[in-house]
Amino acid sequence: MKRTKLYNTLAALLIGGTLLQTACAQNPHAINATVLMEQAQIAKSTVLLNNEQQVIPLQNLDVAKVASVHFSYAYATQFDSILNKYVKVQAINGNPYSNLNVLSDDLKLYNTIIVSLTDAETGNPQFIDFINSNQKLKNVIVVLFGKGKALGPLDGVNSPIVWSEKQTALSASYSAQVVFGGIAATQKLSSNFSNKYAKGTGFTTVKTRLQYTVPEDAGINSNSLTAIDDIAAEAIRERATPGCVVMVAKDGKVIFNKAYGYHTYDKSMPDKITDIFDLASMTKVSATTMEAMKLTGEGKMNLDSTLGYYIAKAKNTNKAKVTIKSLLLHEAGLIPDIATFTKVKPADHMADSSAAFPTRVNDGYYLRKNYWNDVMYPDMFNSPLRTPGKYVYSDLSMLFMKEVEENITQTPINVYVQKQFYTPLGMQTAGYLPLYRFNRDQIIPTEDDRTDRHALLHGDVHDPTAALLGGVAGHAGLFASANDVAILYQMVLNGGTYGGTQYLKPEIVKEFTAKYSDNSRRGLGFDRWDPNVSLGYPSKLASPETYGHTGYTGTCIWVDPKSGLVYIFLSNRVHPKVSDKLSQLKIRGRIQDAVYEAIAKGL
Numbered sequence: 001m002k003r004t005k006l007y008n009t010l011a012a013l014l015i016g017g018t019l020l021q022t023a024c025a026q027n028p029h030a031i032n033a034t035v036l037m038e039q040a041q042i043a044k045s046t047v048l049l050n051n052e053q054q055v056i057p058l059q060n061l062d063v064a065k066v067a068s069v070h071f072s073y074a075y076a077t078q079f080d081s082i083l084n085k086y087v088k089v090q091a092i093n094g095n096p097y098s099n100l101n102v103l104s105d106d107l108k109l110y111n112t113i114i115v116s117l118t119d120a121e122t123g124n125p126q127f128i129d130f131i132n133s134n135q136k137l138k139n140v141i142v143v144l145f146g147k148g149k150a151l152g153p154l155d156g157v158n159s160p161i162v163w164s165e166k167q168t169a170l171s172a173s174y175s176a177q178v179v180f181g182g183i184a185a186t187q188k189l190s191s192n193f194s195n196k197y198a199k200g201t202g203f204t205t206v207k208t209r210l211q212y213t214v215p216e217d218a219g220i221n222s223n224s225l226t227a228i229d230d231i232a233a234e235a236i237r238e239r240a241t242p243g244c245v246v247m248v249a250k251d252g253k254v255i256f257n258k259a260y261g262y263h264t265y266d267k268s269m270p271d272k273i274t275d276i277f278d279l280a281s282m283t284k285v286s287a288t289t290m291e292a293m294k295l296t297g298e299g300k301m302n303l304d305s306t307l308g309y310y311i312a313k314a315k316n317t318n319k320a321k322v323t324i325k326s327l328l329l330h331e332a333g334l335i336p337d338i339a340t341f342t343k344v345k346p347a348d349h350m351a352d353s354s355a356a357f358p359t360r361v362n363d364g365y366y367l368r369k370n371y372w373n374d375v376m377y378p379d380m381f382n383s384p385l386r387t388p389g390k391y392v393y394s395d396l397s398m399l400f401m402k403e404v405e406e407n408i409t410q411t412p413i414n415v416y417v418q419k420q421f422y423t424p425l426g427m428q429t430a431g432y433l434p435l436y437r438f439n440r441d442q443i444i445p446t447e448d449d450r451t452d453r454h455a456l457l458h459g460d461v462h463d464p465t466a467a468l469l470g471g472v473a474g475h476a477g478l479f480a481s482a483n484d485v486a487i488l489y490q491m492v493l494n495g496g497t498y499g500g501t502q503y504l505k506p507e508i509v510k511e512f513t514a515k516y517s518d519n520s521r522r523g524l525g526f527d528r529w530d531p532n533v534s535l536g537y538p539s540k541l542a543s544p545e546t547y548g549h550t551g552y553t554g555t556c557i558w559v560d561p562k563s564g565l566v567y568i569f570l571s572n573r574v575h576p577k578v579s580d581k582l583s584q585l586k587i588r589g590r591i592q593d594a595v596y597e598a599i600a601k602g603l
Contacts, residue, residue, distance in 0.1 A: 027223070028222035028223055028226075029216065029221045029222045029223045029603075031222075032214040032215065032216045032222050033216055035170065035214055035216075036214065036216050036217060038168075038170055039170060039174060039213075039217075041166070042164060042166055042168075042170060042171045042174045043174070043183075043186070043187070044187060045164065045165035045166060045187070046162065046163065046164045046165075046171070046174060046175060046178065046185070046187060047162075047163050047185070047187045047188065047189055047201075047202045048160065048161070048162055048163075048178065048185035048202060048203045048204070048205065049151075049160065049161040049162075049163060049189075049197060049201060049202060049203065050157070050158055050159060050160045050161050050203075051160045051185075051203035051205070052203075053160075055139055055141065055160045056141065056160050056162070056178065056179055056181075056185070056203075056205060057178075057179065057180050057181025057205055057208050057209070057499065057500065058086075058087075058112065058139075058141075058179060058180055058181075059499065059500060059501070060424075061086070061087045061423070061424055061425070061426045061499065062419070062423040062424035063111070064087055064111065064112050065109060065110045065111050065112065066083070066087060066088070066089045066090065066110060066111075066112045066113075066114065067089070067090045067091075067092050067107055067110040067112070067113050067114070068080050068083055068089050068090065068091050068092065068114045068116065069092045069094050069103070069107075069113060069114065069115050069116070070091075070092075070093065070094060070115075070116040071093075071094045071095055071116075071117070071118075071121055071127075072095070072118055072120065072121060073116040073117070073118055073145060073167075074167065075145075075167070075168065075169045075171075075172035076091065076093075076116055076172075077091075078169040078172040078173055079116060079143070079172040079173070079175070079176050080176075082172070082173045082176035082177060082212060083114065083176045083179065083180070084428075085210075085212060085483060086180040086182070086209060086426045087180075087426040087428070088428050089114070090110070092106075092107070100126050100127075100129070100130040101133075103130070104130065104133060104134055107134065107138075110138065111138050111139060112138060112139040112140075112141070113134055113138055113139070113140045113141070114140075114141045114143060114179065115127075115130070115131060115140065115141070115142050115143070116143050116145070117142060117143070117144050117145070117150075118144075118145050118146050118150075118167065119144070119145070119146025119147045119149070119150035120146070122144065122146075122150040122151075122152075122153040122154055123150075123153050128153065128154070128156060128157060131157055131159055132156065132157065132158075132159075135157075135158065135159050139159075140159040141159060141160050141161075141162070141179060142154070142157060142159050142160070142161045142162070143161075143162045143164070143175050143176075143179065144161055144162070144163045144164070145164050145165075145166070145167045145171060145172075145175070146165070146167060147165065148163070148165065148189070148191060148193045148197075149193060151163060151193040151194055151197040152193055152194040152197070154197075155194050155195065155196045155197070162175050162178050162179060162185070173212070177211055177212065178205070180209055180426075180499075181205060181206070181207060181208035181209045181499060181500065182207065182209045182210055182211040182212065183207060183211055184204070184205050184206050184207045185202070185203060185204055185205045186204055187202055188200050188201060188202035189201045189202055207252065208497075208498065208499050208500045209426075209487075209490075209498060209499050210249060210252060210253070210254050210486060210487060210490055211252060211253045211254065212253075212254045212257075213253050213254070213255060214255065215250075215255040215256065215598070216603060217253055217255065218250040218251055218253045218255050219599075219602055219603055220250065220255060220598050220599060220601075220602070220603070221598065221601060221602065221603050224597065224598035224601045225256055225594065225595070225598050227594040227597070227598075228246055228256065228258070228591050228594050228595070229258075229260075231587060231590050231591050231594060232244055232246065232258075232260040232261070232587075232591070233260070234585065234587070235260075235261075235571070235581075235582065235585065235587045236260060236261040238581055238585060239265070239579070239581065240571075240573055240579060240581035240582040240584075240585055240587055241261070241554050241571040241572060241573040241575075241579075241581075241582055241587075242261050242262050242263065242264050242265045242572065242575055243259065243260055243261025243262045243263060243270070243271035243444070243571065243572070244259075244260050244261060244271065244554070244569060244570060244571035244587075245257075245258070245259045245260070245271060245272075245273055245275065245277070245481075245482045245568075245569075245570045245571075246258055246260070246482075246568070246569055246591060247273070247482040247483070247485070247486055247566075247567075247568040248565070248566070248567055248568075248595050249486050249490060249565070249566040250563070250564055250565055250599070251564040252490060252494075252564070254483075254486060256595075257273050257482065257483070258273065259271040259272050259273045259275065263275075263444055263445060263572075264445060264575060264576070265575075265576070269441065271444070273481070273482060273483070274429075274442070274481055274483070275442060275443070275444050275481060275570075276429045276434055276438060276442055276443045276444065276479050276480060276481050277443075277444050277479065277480065277481070277482075277553065277555060277570040277571070277572065278444070278446050278457075278461060278462050278479055278551075278553045278555075278572070279476075279478045279479060279480055279485075279551050279553070279555050279570075280462060280463060280476050280551030280552040280553040280555060281395075281475060281476060281549060281550065281551045281552055282478065282485075282549050282550070282551040282555050282556070282557055283398075283466075283473070283474070283475060283476045283477055283478035283551075284398045284474070284475055284476075284525060284549055285525050285526050285527075285548070285549045285557070286430075286478055286480070286485070286488060286549075286557070287413060287414075287417045287432075287474070287477075287478050288398045288401050288402060288405070288413065288474040288475070288525065289328070289512065289524070289525030289526065290417060290421055290488075290504075291405050291409075291413065291416055291417055291420070292324075292328065292401060292405065292512075292524070292525060293496075293504050293508050293509065293512050293525075294420060294503070294504060295405060295408055295409070296508055296512075297504055297505040297507075297508040300408050300409075301324065301404070301405070301408055302324065303323070303324045303325040303328070303524070304323055304324070304325060305323065305324055306320060306321050306322060306323055306324070307319045307320060307321075307322045307323075307324075307327075307400060307404065308320035308321060308322075310324075310403075310404040310407050310408065311400075311403055311404060311407060313377070313381060314381065317381045317382075318384075318385040319332075319380075319381055319385065319400070322334075322385075322388075322400075324401070324404065325524070326388065326389075327397040327398075327400055327401055327404075328397070328401070328512075328524040328525045329391070329516060329517050329519070329520070329522055329524065330391055330392060330393050330394055330397055330520070330522060331388065331389050331390065331391055331392075331517065331519055331520070332385075332388060332394070332397060333385045333386045333387050333388040333389075333390065333392070334383065334385065334386075334392065334394040334396040334397055334400075335383050335384060335386065335392075335394065335396065336392065336393065336394050336395060336396070337394070337395045337396060337465060338376060338379040338380055338383060338396065338465065339379065340452075340464035340465050340467075340468055341451075341452035341453075341464055341468070343375065343379075344367075344371075344468070347368075348367060348368050348371060348375075349361070349365055349366060349367050349368065350366050350368075351364045351365070351366070352366065353366045354366070355369070356368060356369055357369065359371065359372075359468075359469075359470040360460070360470060360471070361453060361460065361467045361468060361470070362453050362455050362457060362460040362467065363455050363460070364454070364455060365453055365454075365455070367468060367470070371468065372468075372469060376465075376468060376469070380396055380399060380400065383396065389519060390519065391517070391519045391520035391522065395463075395465060395475040395476070397475075398473075398474035398475035399465070399473060399474050399475055400474075401474050402473065402474030403474075405474075412472065413472065413474060414431065414432040414433065414472045414477075417431075418430075418431050420503070421488065421503060422484070422488075424499075424501065424503075425487050425488060425491060425498055425499065425503070426487060426499070427480065427484035427487050427488060428481075428484065429442075429479070429480050429481040429483075429484050430478065430479070430480035430481075430484040430485075430488070431478070431479065431480070432471055432472045432477045432478060432479070433471050433472065433477075434459050434479040435459040435460070438459075440458055440459050443458060443459045443479065444570075444572045444575075445457065445458040445459075445572060445575055446458070446462040446553055446572050446574050446575055447462055447574045447575060447576065447577065447578060448575070448576040448577065452464065453467070456576075459479075461473075461476055461477045462476070462552070462553055462574060463475070463476035463477070463552065476552075481570075482568045482570055485557055485568050485570075486566055486568055489548075489557055489559050489566045489568075490566055491503055491504075492504070492509055492513070492559060493559050493561060493564070493566060495509055495510075496508070496509050511524065512524040512525060512526060513526050513528075513547040513559075515528055515544075523547055526547040526548065526549065527547065527548060527549045527550065528546065528547045528548075529542050529543065529544050529545070529546040529547075531544070536586070536589060537589070538550075538556065538558050538588070538589055538592060539558075539588075539589035539590070539592035539593045539596070540589065540593050541592075541593045541596035541597070542558065542560055542592065542596070543560050543561075543562040543563065545560060545561045545562045546558055546559065546560045546561075546562075547559055550588070552574070553571070553572055553573065553574050554569075554570075554571035554572060554573030554574065554582050555569065555570045555571065556568070556569050556588050558592060563596070563599060565595065565599075567591075567592050567595060569587075569588045569591060569592075
């Protein structure tokens with residue numbers, strides 16, 4: 001295979017997050033080492049121009065409506081695929097448009113246009129007119145692939161230009177990441193190409209978001225990571241889960257991202273890295289604790305204040321003096337949960353929705369209006385308060401936290417975290433109630449519940465308490481893809497910063513994720529490394545700095561600051577029925593250890 005063709009083939013595979021799994025016929029490490037050499041050459045010949053307004057890296061993703069327009073560029077698919085890891089980008093083929101004014105009209109709903117051009121196109125005045133006319137009303141970014149002489153005709157363009165001399169799939173991936181700050185722009189023009197684009201011209205940027213690359217880019221031999229394949233295969237073979245997605249980011253670089261198995265055991269639909277999973281108790285840290293950190297950092301919530309201070313209904317109950325800190329530590333003396341479907345009466349639900357039965361639990365099951373206020377909320381307040389200060393893992397803690405946070409912000413938790421975190425971070429799938437936004441085929445099914453809900457839970461939350469709350473709760477209800485989870489926790493690992501925006505104060509992140517209590521291994525909201533090393537939790541090789549959380553559906557997120565590591569495992573081990581095999585086989589921890597072992601071996 002010729003060298004250029006090899007690079008293009010391998011770079012195309014990179015779109016999935018890593019090369020090593022698909023290049024089976026050859027030595028993955030040797031191939032990736034070659035790719036890194038080519039990437040180094042691409043870095044030297046990629047220059048950012050016209051960035052006086054600091055449009056690149058792109059900011060304000062919460063309001064960005066982005067279209068990627070290409071004409072004859074051969075690697076548009078690879079380019080657009082990488083763009084879509086950062087924010088939703090609509091790919092538009094400009095070739096059918098004989099009149100580019102019509103194309104401009106069709107772009108009226110987009111505020112950011114990324115135009116891919118080749119050196120064969122810049123000499124055509126209609127492309128220059130298209131760029132300049134759209135720039136009057138929108139952000140326009142030109143990504144130019146080809147010889148430097150193609151810059152000359154762009155002297156009249158003031159839009160930012162990312163110029164890459166090479167036209168390969170790998171350069172497509174590289175340039176797309178420069179646009180969003182996954183890779184820093186570092187170079188200046190080495191020659192004079194025009195009066196405007198003279199030698200020494202160029203703007204530099206800093207890396208602000210995740211980079212998508214090969215393990216070797218983070219000092220890891222791809223061959224050492226093949227153990228992950230074996231452990232995932234074992235999980236599926238032993239029916240611990242029908243499928244899973246594994247994602248690893250090291251030092252801000254996504255080096256492994258692979259889907260295994262199928263949505264269900266009938267093998268009708270393979271798992272994909274873009275699939276959306278029910279995160280279960282990962283909601284506690286990915287939604288409720290995120291909001292708690294933000295409100296604490298803003299001085300709007302005091303960890304030493306009480307439920308009685310924030311919730312009027314708590315004042316005359318045994319929960320009045322329960323502190324926020326004790327809730328986050330699971331040391332408030334609360335029982336684990338309240339009764340759920342066993343308490344629902346036949347008259348409390350109907351098969352169809354109506355004004356009297358508005359709360360969707362799942363297909364064919366709608367709960368009566370005010371069931372939460374009439375039954376569940378009073379049950380929480382009337383529940384016994386046992387030994388304060390003793391660690392008892394309780395879903396009630398995060399149910400109460402949701403109420404506290406909503407009283408402070410006057411905003412439902414699902415709306416708050418979407419607006420404050422997920423959307424501005426570029427997380428495209430994360431959120432509650434996924435069926436309102438996505439096709440079921442993109443969502444992984446969980447349990448086939450024949451006891452209470454009499455349905456396959458597919459896009460409706462698995463947790464029964466969250467289900468009776470209509471899918472929005474403080475302890476469960478969040479759905480997301482692996483890439484979105486990685487973005488969120490890279491932000492946390494960065495000390496609250498991502499994409500050039502400070503979402504959380506670094507001192508607050510440090511306070512919440514540190515070991516906080518002598519009564520347990522917990523942080524504030526976060527689960528942590530267990531000092532009882534015989535448990536090997538979350539894995540045998542994790543450092544004492546490790547924090548994160550697991551989810552009942554078969555998920556986990558673990559962040560290890562010592563190793564610069566973000567590790568994500570998503571599965572549906574509860575399908576079709578709840579099984580403990582995933583834990584019995586220690587699948588999540590063993591895969592995490594395989595990553596540590598690969599790090600230790602190096603290149």
